[in-house]
Amino acid sequence: MQINPPFGYSEIVPLYKNNKVALPAPGSVPEFCKQLNAIPISYTEFSIACRDYPLVFTSGDKGETYAPVAVLGLTNGENLFLAGGAWEKSVYVPAYVRRYPFCMARVNLDKVEQADRLICVEKSFLNDDGETMFDAEGKALPRWQPIEKLLQEYEADLERSREMSSILSDYALLEPFAMQAQTKSGAAMNLTGMHRVDEKKIGALNASQLKNLINKGVMGRIYAHLISLDNFARLLDRKVTRASAAA
DSSP states (O other): OEEEOOTTOOOEEEOOTTOEEOOOOTTBOOGGGGGOSEEEOOGGGHHHHTTTSOEEEEOSSTTSOOEEEEEOOSSTTOOTTEETTEEOTTSOOOHHHHTTTEEEEEEEETTEEOSSOEEEEEGGGBOTTSEESBOTTSOBOTTTHHHHHHHHHHHHHHHHHHHHHHHHHHTTOEEEEEEEEEOTTOOEEEEEEEEEEOHHHHTTSOHHHHHHHHHTTHHHHHHHHHHHTTHHHHHHHHHHHHHHHHO
8 A cells, every 4th residue: 555645744654543643833834834935725725815825826747737826935945924933823824734744645555546535644743642633432532623624624625626727727728927026136036837827718718618617616716816916026025025134
């Protein structure tokens, strides 16, 4: 059995009911987030994440599939939403961060991906001094219940994200774009590898396609995404402010 860890996780193992987990301190940030300039975002998160982040689509397989992400910085390894080692309190924290160190992982058995997902945990968080998630009878304790709920809802939401991205790709609505900027000090930034919805192409869709976008809630996400692109200017302001404070 092969378990494929999500991006940013190191070594994950199945969570058993007799495991004890050293849960992260409230407000702590996974180490991988400290050098990350984009993070996955899911279908339901669009309506709130669009207030703080530019939301774009990326592809890791040369356009075969796409996935939505929230942009965190303007250069590689830059997260402009961390302050003092924690996520800024004034902004939305993506579910990808909040679920850590747990996840629901894809499992390959004899090189065949299984339909069911397996609840896993970062191995380094298993500790005999940690917290028990289940009682002696195997029933979920109050501490585990909201974590399990987040994991299940997020996994279902990721499926909706995949469906949305597939529809946008099938309808040829996505176009590549880059974000270029220059600070007052002359430092140039060029953020590439991003895709956005070409709003002009929406008007060229047929009635059936438009109805499908509306019925599946994709149309609302499209406009949340397009509005969120104005946040690139706010990202640049964040970068300039931090550079001035560090000078």
